[in-house]
Amino acid sequence: MRVCVVGSGGREAALADVLARDATEVLVTPGNPMIEGSVDIPPEDLDADLFVIGPEVPLVDGLADRLRADGQLVFGPGADGAVLEGSKAYMKDLLAEAGVPTAAYGSFTEAQPARAFLDTMAPPFVIKTDGLAAGKGVLVTDDLAEARNTVDDYLSGAAFGDAGQKLVIEEGLVGPEVSVFVVCDGQRGVLLSPAQDFKRIGDGGTGPNTGGMGSYSPYLPEGDLAGGELERIFADDFIAPTLAALRDRGIDYRGVLYAGLMLTADGPKLLEYNVRFGDPETQVVLPRMTSSLLNLLAQAAAGSIEAQPTFADDAMVNVVCASEGYPASPRTGDRIEGLEAARAVPGVSVYGAGVATDDNGAVATAGGRVLSVCGRGANVAEARQQAYAAVERLSWPGMTVRTDIAAAAAAGAAATTAGL
Template identity: 70%
Template sequence: MKVCVVGSGGREHALATVLRRHHEVVVTPGNPGIPGSVATPATEIDADLYVIGPEAPLVAGLADELRAAGKLVFGPGADGARLEGSKAWMKEVLVAAGVPTARHGTFTEAEPAFAFLDTLDGLYVVKTDGLAAGKGVIVTTSLEEARAAVLDYLSGDAFGDAGRTLVIEEGLTGPEVSVLAICDGTNAVALAPAQDFKRVGDDDAGPNTGGMGAYSPVPVADQSVIDAVMNDGV
């Protein structure tokens, strides 16, 4: 089987490495550290299976385009990817479905955003609504820094149109765990939990990145945690 992996990061490097054990693999656009990288767009590559890693091409509808051409694709269509592509819309879905989530507000103007920040208890989370390569989140105990982020986001100076709508959340404390599930639209199967370290510095310091590294399994995420996520969130 020939597999086309779409992406250029560490995630795609890992996917390609595992898939290459049993299949022919090509990666687009890849990077110099990933064997089999090509510049050819996925839509111009003839493969038996397409595995799409990054959020941006999923939100843009690449999976839909490939499926429309009769291709076998691992990855959600644009409708499903919207959960990642719009944090504001994702929050609406969570609330409507009764899924537990942090107290939050969505804003397109500064003054209402500032007023909401004033209601929080001292840990502030400011997020771009749109995609920002994993960097569009500020977690801070400084009200001044949170207000500055609001202005930077809404003006478009920080992340362009991705930040002109923003989501503010109450800060939550505790270990962060990612539980991913594979779903066919009816059934869902959980993968092993992972813990992502997003801050640029040691000891979880500095601004967020797209991810400095992750590991799995996660000792704090036992089966009871997985069951709770699957029952309440998936």
């Protein structure tokens, strides 16, 4: 089967890598210099047996609809389903209609009622752009004055343009976060191995939100949610009613639902849905698959999943290497040193994201999140050690890395191993 992956980042690099296990050929458009099979040809002009659309923007813009209209097999929702990510207000309204547990919220287009709503809430305050903001249109703060100023910046268009001129204010939830991918065929969804990501730019969860500075998988909940109970609750209380609500609106959702959950004292609650594989979680979830990703996505695209995904018992940790100034104004154009040395670390994969070639043909920085350095090991502690060993071999001016990705999970894994 010939597969076309649409996109150019670390997510698409990992998708192409795993799909290539079974595909006769994998093309990635537009791809990047570190992704084998990259072609700078519009997807509508390519011939493939299966199209897998990576980023949210082409999905919201209706690329899946156009390809399906040409008779192509496509994994990715149409524009009617992609509005789940294209409008957070729409998503929250659908969750309320479906009875899915989520934070209390209000949506606003004017500053005065938004500020009045803030005054009724207790911190932390959560403010989100309604539209797409590349994972960066979220403020979480305990400072009411900062929240009020953010409302003004979003609604005026000063912060995120049109994407912010409608916003959602949510109740602040407390608890560990977990990311779950659900592959859907329009009628049902199957869950992949859970992961956890790290959104803030700085160690200890400090600084502004980013698209994600690292991740690990599997995320293993404790207590009442252990032993598969989280997966059962999520399937019954979140995915089934969501897909039913989409069908009630006439939406045949064939693609992935990327669910961000918070495990609160009152039980799991949904933070948001995205309509594509998440980055940086894709890089640690999909490579651990022992079943065929290609078969699963092709069956979902055809409207009838029969396969049940399976995963290795090991772990992966992804450490994102970013440019100086990310997320506000990343510096670009710096040559990346040490790529081959990093790849030589056992159990490590280095996926290119924001990269290009310079005038001398060397790989250089070309975006905010530049590389995903993924270590793999028997447990999170070992995988983390390998990832950071590879990161130490990489360099460019101003390279930015969090030093605490999966640190707590690794400590838990090391303690468990020591107790055996």
